[in-house]
Amino acid sequence: MGRKVTLATCSLNQWALDFEGNLERILRSIEIAKCNEAKYRLGPELEICGYGCADHFYESDTLLHSFQVLRKLLESPITQDIICDVGMPIMHRNVRYNCRVLFLNRKILLIRPKMVMANHGNYREMRWFSPWNHLRKIEEYFLPRIILEVTGQETVPFGDCVLSTRDTCIGSEICAELWNPRSPHINMGLDGVEIFTNSSASHHELRKADQRVSLIKSATTxxxxxxxxxxxxxxxxDRVYYDGCAMVAINGDIVAQGAQFSLNDVEVITATVDLEDVRSYRGELCQPHMESEPKPCQRVKVDFSLSNEDDIYLPTHQPITxxxxxxxxxxxxxxxxxxxxYLRRSGQAGFLLPLSGGVDSSSTACIVHSMCVLLCQAIEDNNSQVLNDVRRVVGDDSYCPRNPRELCRRIFTTCYMASENSSEDTCSRAKDLSNQIGSTHMNINIDLAVKGILGIFSVVTGTWPQFRANGGSHRENLALQNIQARVRMVLAYLFAQLSLWVRGKPGGLLVLGSANVDESLTGYFTKYDCSSADINPIGGISKTDLKSFLHYCVEHFQLTALRGILAAPPTAELEPLTDGQVSQTDEADMGMTYSELSLIGKLRKISKCGPFSMFCKLIHMWKGTFSPTEVAQKVKHFFRMYAVNRHKMTTVTPSYHAESYSPDDNRFDLRPFLYDTRWTWQFRCxxxxxxQMAPNAPKK
Known part of the structure; x- marks a missing residue:
């Protein structure tokens, strides 16, 4: 009697509306699964059209092209003799659902719609899909003509049902359903379902992977x-990065693990497991609870076995850490x-970064260097897709990078934009880091451009604004800082468009931003300055984490130039120097430290605190460090800054989402951008x- 089954799951680098590429990657994953003798293959959520189609889900074209791809899959000889489980949007009775389609040998076995929508944070599934609310109920779905012509089926089961093969029973969960308090796997397990599948589009967030692994281990424990x-x-x-982590678990143990970060577009994980291990486990621990339910799972029977009769000598996968x-x-x-x-799909030829010699821009530079290290390693591992993409980016069909520094020189340009307020220290730190990572580096002086713009202002108004250090007002001081920052943005885009042209090379460069998540919280950056870029890889990362990252780069990549950058106080260098030294620091300008900002950001977003509730929490968290009056001052200062600068989030550069307290207005943090900056009621509370907390306050 067959008892061992070989199952395949995968991580695919799908792209919204890339139906051609998505089809090719799905077929490749099925082919790999079959080569590993798997009888069942699971793919990610909405893999046919791509998860991030957003309002393109409204378009009939998206549904049509998804069915066209499904037809190609059904017709392909690659998909024969293996149960294939793919994801796509489907309209049923004029309602749009996020579905799994399971098929075998040119026949659709069932369509399982998603029952719990992801509708918070980065996700808005309820905008495009409805949940299937009919527990344990199936209906007939009438197949479109292009599918009927292949399968010969007029209707197939649609709804909350499971697949019953000759030797086992398979039930589906879709992404957010695993995270729900009433996950479907609970009732399915109690009704005898032995194999649970979860097709996800789950994004990366720092320190999140362990939650995912724990949920899956718990589900089978x-x-x-x-x-x-x-x-x-x-x-x-889009802004998020989906981080793979395909896996197989049995009875609380992980037995197969995929990579979390990889440049491979297709990764297939297979595992051979013993069904009798599940039955023995349940027989001892779960049998008293596995009674017949009032409404058992609807089962779709299929004349197919996942196991073989002669599998006694087939080894099974053992638990791993x-x-x-x-x-x-x-x-x-x-x-x-x-x-x-982003680079390989944008059609551009590389990146340009204004490198100031500070922690933030240096972190962005180190991430690009890390990218070059990954690319060279993938090419060394014979990843032909990566090599072809690199050659296309640099415009040379014969190019093969010799090392990360040499590749960095080809695709990464850095520039230090000096003004009369810049110090020699930051200039040399930027140059030293550029030399170590290998970027093409330029030194640009912006004073001529700044004075030219101020000259125009002077001609029109008859006045010339002054820095505060020279007797100017606060408004003059701020305007003079902002014009320097905005000139740098204009020059960054000019050099991004033409620097390769000057060198006789084709293409343009993507401008990289380098504002961290804490600066975005307070708006401590100039609107339309160098924070205005094409993309920003650190926009969702805290200053504290970035400093730890740079310490890691010193050791891991031997970038010793970072030591001086880490030792220097963060500064914008937009005000005049004092005796040749920096007199302006970020934390002094903001009125709080970066570590304080990180905590405030988490309370604001994750704990959902307004000014008063944040004060009530911080008086305990900062007890012994700040008095209640000082805590109140910091809270009120933060919310004033937040309110005054919130409008900047409407134009913030698309940033890599990495932190759960990101203030990104465009997707993750939906709040007004015009506030009463006085917060009169809240501050009065x-x-x-x-x-009342004052030492001599009368008791009530």
């Missing part, structure tokens, strides 16, 4: 079973893979609370 997890990989054309990346490794790998996806 409680009631036994085999769990297959598939995930999207890559940027899919999951390797988790450190946050520093995650910053090195995740944004680097995202940048490469804080002041009232402070007065």
């Amino acid at each position: 409680k009631s036994g079973g085999i769990y297959l997890y598939a995930n999207q990989r890559g940027c899919d054309g 999951w390797h988790f990346h450190t946050p520093e490794e995650e910053i090195s790998l995740g944004p680097a893979c995202w940048l490469w996806d 804080i002041d009232s609370q402070v007065s």
Whole structure:
């Protein structure tokens, strides 16, 4: 009697609306699964059209092209003799659903719609899809003509049902359903389903992978079973990066693990597991609870076996220990893979970065260097797709990079934009880092452009603004800082468009931003300055994590130039120097440290605190460091800055999402951008609370 089954799951780098490429990658994954003798193959969520189609899901073209791809899959000889589980949008009775389509040998077995929508944070599934709310119910779905012509089926089962083969029973979960308090696998397990599958589009966030692994291990620890997890990989054309981590678990143990970060467009994970191990596990621990339910799972029978009769000598996969990346490794790998996806799909020839010699721009430079290291390693490992993409980016069909520094020189340009307020220290730090990573580096002086613009202002108004250090007002001081920052943005785009032209090379460069998540919280940057770029790989990462990342780069990449950068105080260098030394620092300008900002950001977004509730939490968290009056001052200062600068988030550069307290207005943090900056009611509540906490306050 057959008892061992070989199952395949995968991570695919799908791209929204890339139906040609998505089809090719799906077929390749099925082919690899069959080569590994798997009888079932699971793919990521909405893999046919790509998860990030957003409002393109409204278009009939997206549904039509998805069915055209499904037809190609059904007709392909590659998909024969293996159960294929693919994801696509489907309209049923004029309602759009996010579905799994399971098919075998040119026949659709069932269509399973998603029942729990991801509708928070980066996700808006309820905007495009409806959840299937009919528990344990199936209906007839009438297949479109282009599918009927292949399958000969007029209708197929559609709804909450499971697949029953000759030897086992398979039930589907789709992404967010695993995270739900009433996950479908609970009732399915109690009704005898032995194999659970989860097709996901789950994005990377720092320190998140362990949550995913823990949920999957827990799902099979409680009631036994085999769990297959598939995930999207890559940027899919948006701010988030889907980080793979395909895996197979049985009875609480991980037995197969895929990579979290990889440049491989297709990764297939297979595992051979013993169904009798599930039955034995359940027989001891779960049998008293596995009673017949009032509404058992609807079963679709299929005359097919996942196991073979002669599998007694087939070895099974044994438990493994999951390797988790450190946050520093995650910053090195995740944004680097995202940048490469963006570059190779954008049609551009490389990146340009205004490199100031500070922590933020240096972190962006190190991520590009990490990307070059990954590319060279992939080429060394004979990844032909990466080599072809590199050759296309540099415009040379015979090119093969010799090392990361040499590749960096070809695709990465850095420039130090000096003004009369810049110090020699930051200039030399930028140059030293550029030399170590290998970028093509330029020194540009912006004073002539700044004075030219101020000259125009002077001709029109008859006045010449002055810095505060020279007797000017606060408004003059701020305007003079901003004009320097905005000139740098204009010059960055000019050099990005023409620097390769000057060198006689084709193409343009993508401008990289380098504003961190904490600066975005307070708006501590100039609107339309160098923070205005094409993309920003560090826009969702805190200053604290970036510093740890640079320490990691010193050791891992031997970038010793970073030591001086880490030792220097963060500064914008937009005000006049004092005796040749920097007199302006970021933390002094902001009125709080970066570590304080990170905590405030988490309370604002994750704990959902307004000014008063944030004050109430911080008086305990900062007890012994700040008095209630000082806490109140910091909270009110933050919310004033937040309110005054919130409008900047409407134009913020698309950033790699890495932090759960990101203030990105465009997708993740939907809040007004015009506030009453006085916060009169809220601040009055804080002041009232402070007065009650004063040592001599009368007791009520």
